[in-house]
Amino acid sequence: MTTPVKVAVTGAAGQIGYSLLFRIASGALLGPDTPVQLRLLEITPALKALEGVVMELDDCAFTTLDSVEIGDDATHIFDGANLALLVGARPRTKGMERGDLLEANGAIFTTQGKALNEVAADDVRIGVTGNPANTNALIAMSNAPDIPRERFSALTRLDHNRALSQLAAKTGAKVGDITKMTIWGNHSATQYPDVFHAEIGGRNAAEVVDDQAWIENDFIPTVAKRGAAIIEARGASSAASAASATIDAARDWLQGTPEGDWASMAVASDGSYGIPEGLIYSYPVTTSGGDWEIVQGLEIDDFSRAKMDATAAELVEERDAVKELGLI
Numbered sequence: 001m002t003t004p005v006k007v008a009v010t011g012a013a014g015q016i017g018y019s020l021l022f023r024i025a026s027g028a029l030l031g032p033d034t035p036v037q038l039r040l041l042e043i044t045p046a047l048k049a050l051e052g053v054v055m056e057l058d059d060c061a062f063t064t065l066d067s068v069e070i071g072d073d074a075t076h077i078f079d080g081a082n083l084a085l086l087v088g089a090r091p092r093t094k095g096m097e098r099g100d101l102l103e104a105n106g107a108i109f110t111t112q113g114k115a116l117n118e119v120a121a122d123d124v125r126i127g128v129t130g131n132p133a134n135t136n137a138l139i140a141m142s143n144a145p146d147i148p149r150e151r152f153s154a155l156t157r158l159d160h161n162r163a164l165s166q167l168a169a170k171t172g173a174k175v176g177d178i179t180k181m182t183i184w185g186n187h188s189a190t191q192y193p194d195v196f197h198a199e200i201g202g203r204n205a206a207e208v209v210d211d212q213a214w215i216e217n218d219f220i221p222t223v224a225k226r227g228a229a230i231i232e233a234r235g236a237s238s239a240a241s242a243a244s245a246t247i248d249a250a251r252d253w254l255q256g257t258p259e260g261d262w263a264s265m266a267v268a269s270d271g272s273y274g275i276p277e278g279l280i281y282s283y284p285v286t287t288s289g290g291d292w293e294i295v296q297g298l299e300i301d302d303f304s305r306a307k308m309d310a311t312a313a314e315l316v317e318e319r320d321a322v323k324e325l326g327l328i
């Protein structure tokens with residue numbers, strides 16, 4: 001067994017937490033030989049429910065689960081964290097304006113960014129799942145000046161996985177045969193799932209599909225609005241799939257993307273592909289040794305350009321709104 005890894009999870013008593021914690025504890029994230037120390041953050045009223053979840057974690061008798069600590073103080077829970085998965089966020093409730101939502105989440109992610117800055121381990125990586133994920137990551141990053149910007153990312157892996165699944169269903173391919181899928185931009189309805197650079201068994205996916213109308217009118221809106229479709233069907237938002245994507249994203253970040261493939265991750269833009277620098281924008285990335293690199297040199301046609309710019313414009317609006325609120 002190797003040195004234990006401290007994994008902090010916020011919103012641990014929520015829906016996603018209920019799936020995520022068990023996957024992490026079972027070794028799905030770090031493998032069978034790495035002990036995990038879970039550090040779980042919740043708001044005070046949810047601590048009792050979280051105690052129940054911890055009882056269930058105990059009852060699984062996972063050999064890879066070294067310890068569990070729970071609490072409502074970010075500075076205590078994030079202490080020494082090597083990986084922080086920021087899942088807890090304030091959902092939009094009835095009558096809430098967009099500005100109210102950004103402000104409520106701003107309060108959470110400024111506090112958590114500052115706490116991570118103060119007490120997280122030197123090698124910390126921070127993945128934000130809680131919505132609005134890109135802008136929450138921007139807020140946390142801006143409030144953690146001592147942590148390198150490259151250590152922050154927001155989750156678009158669920159969108160990426162949804163795109164793989166839709167493309168597999170359309171073409172009859174297996175998801176494992178599809179590589180180089182890309183989600184560009186915001187984890188929102190403006191995201192751009194791009195099949196033009198994807199490959200199926202090494203062949204260009206758009207050519208295999210050979211149906212521009214399907215790509216434009218079916219594939220892209222289905223992937224972008226899948227969250228709403230799940231709510232409609234299930235009466236609750238995606239949870240197990242979001243947890244699974246959170247694991248996929250963190251695992252690939254820490255352990256590397258497979259040779260000949262890449263992943264989608266929302267990371268701080270360095271201006272690549274003409275996206276405003278500093279936005280947390282989803283790009284195709286390769287990872288190795290815990291670091292990511294944006295895939296360069298992809299040819300972008302007018303169709304893709306317009307979609308990539310539209311989702312960037314939404315992120316600029318969100319950034320300007322949180323700037324105006326003094327959150328970044």
Ligand code: NAX
Nearest residue numbers: 011013014015016041042043046088089130131155158242
């Ligand atoms: P739940 O409402 O079930 O759970 C959220 C939990 O966060 C609650 O237990 C709440 O007490 C806790 N929480 C709130 N403020 C907190 C704080 N300051 N510190 C610690 N914990 C806090 O939501 P769930 O379904 O688990 O979803 C969590 C977040 O993921 C939501 O923001 C949701 O919108 C977002 N999602 C993001 C996805 C993505 O792909 N990026 C997809 C799934 C999901 O919609």
